[in-house]
Amino acid sequence: MSAELLNGSRLAQRVRSQIRRSLKKLKFTPGLAVVQVGNDPASTLYIKHKQRDCEKVHFHSEVHRLPADISQETLIEHIEVLNARPDIHGMLVQMPLPDGIDKAVVIDRIAPHKDADGLNPVNLGNLLINRERVTPCTPTGIIRLIELSGEKIEGKHAVCVGRSPLVGKPVGLMLLNRNATVTYCHSRTADLKVETQKADILVVAIGRTEFITADMVKPGAIVIDVGINHVDGRAVGDVRFEDVKEVAGFITPVPGGVGPMTRAMLLANTLKLAIGG
Numbered sequence: 001m002s003a004e005l006l007n008g009s010r011l012a013q014r015v016r017s018q019i020r021r022s023l024k025k026l027k028f029t030p031g032l033a034v035v036q037v038g039n040d041p042a043s044t045l046y047i048k049h050k051q052r053d054c055e056k057v058h059f060h061s062e063v064h065r066l067p068a069d070i071s072q073e074t075l076i077e078h079i080e081v082l083n084a085r086p087d088i089h090g091m092l093v094q095m096p097l098p099d100g101i102d103k104a105v106v107i108d109r110i111a112p113h114k115d116a117d118g119l120n121p122v123n124l125g126n127l128l129i130n131r132e133r134v135t136p137c138t139p140t141g142i143i144r145l146i147e148l149s150g151e152k153i154e155g156k157h158a159v160c161v162g163r164s165p166l167v168g169k170p171v172g173l174m175l176l177n178r179n180a181t182v183t184y185c186h187s188r189t190a191d192l193k194v195e196t197q198k199a200d201i202l203v204v205a206i207g208r209t210e211f212i213t214a215d216m217v218k219p220g221a222i223v224i225d226v227g228i229n230h231v232d233g234r235a236v237g238d239v240r241f242e243d244v245k246e247v248a249g250f251i252t253p254v255p256g257g258v259g260p261m262t263r264a265m266l267l268a269n270t271l272k273l274a275i276g277g
């Protein structure tokens with residue numbers, strides 16, 4: 001058996017087309033601001049992608065490059081200015097931040113109604129009580145990919161390998177909100193294979209190259225590979241794709257799976273914030 005591919009690049013294109021169509025009904029242009037502190041080359045590249053994505057859907061975007069030695073107070077003042085600007089509907093602070101700046105304090109100060117990444121505690125709290133408003137981009141993209149399979153989430157046993165606040169923990173909550181039965185696994189899980197073998201939906205976000213092997217996967221499962229590991233200049237997932245695709249029912253590729261959907265969900269969140277949804 002060979003699994004059906006859940007193509008994130010194609011789905012992201014569809015999301016962008018839908019956004020362009022929605023824009024025709026708006027009398028203003030949604031605006032996204034990205035704040036970069038310092039000049040980490042990987043961050044600069046990610047931001048360039050975000051700007052290009054904004055161009056594709058005709059959003060206004062701007063990048064605020066601040067010096068690496070900026071104080072936390074000055075950074076927060078900058079965020080407050082963006083919070084108050086009516087032409088900026090969404091913003092995010094690109095991670096990582098330099099030493100000496102407390103990431104959590106900075107995210108706290110992004111107004112929840114401008115939080116394009118969905119990582120402010122107010123938005124995460126709403127997710128916890130099943131009042132999803134703006135949800136984190138990667139988990140939201142994962143849900144869209146699972147839905148693409150056409151399989152129902154309700155009643156399924158979902159296993160999340162990884163419990164980071166960025167991916168594993170919120171995607172587990174989103175699956176729970178959709179009535180899956182959810183198991184979280186992490187580095188202290190006693191017998192990972194026993195858990196993953198029970199998964200109808202397996203979401204892997206650990207950052208370990210091809211860690212999940214075919215014997216760990218239930219036949220017919222939906223396998224979502226979030227991992228991005230750089231091996232010899234190319235991106236490789238957390239799942240051993242070539243073997244696992246022979247067991248799974250559906251599988252996301254790396255690259256071309258979760259990555260493009262994460263970027264598309266940033267645009268979707270910005271639109272949602274712009275129209276006050």
Ligand code: NAP
Binds near residue numbers: 161164187205
């Ligand atoms: P993270 O913050 O480093 O968290 C990794 C998680 O994996 C932790 O919960 C850790 O457990 C768990 N873990 C590590 N080794 C494990 C093992 N051997 N068995 C079971 N669990 C293990 O990473 P992250 O930010 O969630 O990212 C995970 C991966 O996804 C990375 O490769 C990252 O690059 C990628 N990513 C991709 C996208 C995308 O758009 N495609 C977005 C975000 C992240 P403990 O909590 O016990 O330490």
